[in-house]
Amino acid sequence: MGDNPGVSEPTLDEQIAAYQREFQDLDPQVEKIVSALSRLNRRMNVAYGRQTAGLGISNAEWEVLKALVLSGAPYRMGPSDLAKRLGLTPAAMTHRIDRMVSEGLVTRERDEANRVRVIVELTAEGREKWLEAMRLASGFEEDLLQDLSSEERNALGDALTRLLRRVEHAQPDAGGRLSDLD
Amino acid sequence: MGDNPGVSEPTLDEQIAAYQREFQDLDPQVEKIVSALSRLNRRMNVAYGRQTAGLGISNAEWEVLKALVLSGAPYRMGPSDLAKRLGLTPAAMTHRIDRMVSEGLVTRERDEANRVRVIVELTAEGREKWLEAMRLASGFEEDLLQDLSSEERNALGDALTRLLRRVEHAQPDAGGRLSDLD
DNA sequence: AGGCTAAAGTTCGAAGCTAAACAGTACACG
DNA sequence: CGTGTACTGTTTAGCTTCGAACTTTAGCCT
Structure with a gap:
């Protein structure tokens, strides 16, 4: 049946x-x-x-790694900035960082210059994980677009960015915490 | 600061x-x-x-409504089929249906022909909610694509379906519960 | 028939998220 | 100075989800 x-x-x-x-x-x-x-x-x-x-990391963790790497050397961000960047609440960020610290992907320390703040910093191991994930991802993406010619890729990229511009203008981000990672 | x-x-x-x-x-x-x-x-x-x-419904509820409407009259599905369709576990489906029954969007009854099964059926109110949501959504989508000419839309749709075909072939759905709604 | 296997749906416990209340720190301003 | 105000990060309670165990029913197989 x-x-x-x-x-x-x-x-x-x-x-x-x-x-x-x-x-x-x-x-x-x-x-x-x-x-x-x-x-x-x-x-x-x-x-x-x-x-x-x-690679032994979750999608959620990968997002954090991406945000940190994209912030550029020395790969440091505060929890709130990370949360905004990923579209999470600060509360969720606290727990995610807990996990990632215990796995050695990032470190967490107080900012001595401003003791309210916390600095999350990528470790060498975290950076290595990001690199491995990135290699896999870019390979997959390259593979995905394999059937499209360079002209088609240009046209596609162009059309998508135009749509994106439109949706970003049409919605003035009223909610506050809307932006997030890709 | x-x-x-x-x-x-x-x-x-x-x-x-x-x-x-x-x-x-x-x-x-x-x-x-x-x-x-x-x-x-x-x-x-x-x-x-x-x-x-x-409209007073959550995104999650809207997904269920969409799945039911897409199944065609008489708008009935079993919880497991719904779960597969939405990419959820049956457990999550149980709770979602609970909620939607209590809100009058769907009904739940045993299938008398096969008493293991349960039939979830869209109510008139549920169908009405779907229709309202659909009107809003299609308006938004039309708006989104406003800047693209018909030729550009065709090219975009074509490129996307080619990518889709590629990703669907490349990944034989190994996990089992991968397909879901749009 | 009688029992074995498979399948549908629910229930239970753990994980992750949100919203809101809560600390702790810095800066502005009287 | 000292108090108020704003901001950062953590804690708490509730919700949704998942994975896995469990219940009930159907169909198969000697």
Whole structure:
């Protein structure tokens, strides 16, 4: 009895057809773009998750490593800045840092110049982990775009940045804590 | 003291420049696409979240409504099928359905033909909520793509579906519960 | 039939997150 | 100076999720 095809993974086109059946005022061209975007992003996150898991770090930890590396040498940030950057509450950041300190990926110390602040700093091991993850990720990304010519890549990048600009302008970040990592 | 620009929201280009500084083997064209994809997706999810919140439902609930509507009339699915569709464990599904039943969005009843199974069915109110959310979402999406010509939209949709096909082939869904909604 | 295996859904305990209350520190201003 | 105000990071309580054990039912196999 078990097999029930079509439930767990409808094709993109099937899905769009279903949407049109249920909601006529839908531009299939628009919906195709939006659905593909969403789906693509999710698959990619799964792929990243597997790669980082293979290195013994979680996706969450990888995000912290990325933020620290992107901040540039000497790879230091305060917990609140990290939290803003990752789109988390400071509370969540506290726990994440706890974990990462105990795993030797970062250190945490008080800022002697301003004793309210805490400095989270990447360790050599953390940097190494980031590098390994980065190698895997960039390989995967290169692979993903393999079918697109350089012109197509340019056009794609251009279209996406235009969409991004639009969504960023349209929404003045009312909530406060919206920006986050990629 | 407070203001610390550049920490909470680096420009896409700034970010890519930083990546290149730290990791030379990186194709900026590729990274631009990937970063824009990720960022764009996140902003869109935030926007969806606000819209559904305005309707009194959570993003999580909206996903369930979408899955049910997409399944077609009579808008019924089992909890496990829903869970697979949304990429959740059955345990999480149980609780979500509890909530939605108590809010009148769906009903839950045993399948008399096969008493192991449970049937989750959309209520009229649930369908109405879906419709309202859909109207908002499609308006937002139309707005988002406003700057792109029809040719550009076609090219974008085409490029994205090609990427999607590639990522779906490259990863044979080894984990089992990977597919989910958009 | 009688029992074995498989599957659906729920329940239980642990992990991670959020929002809100709570400290501790620095700076401004009377 | 000393007090008020703002800001940083941690703690606490509640919610959602996951992984795994458990219950109930269905179908198979001698």
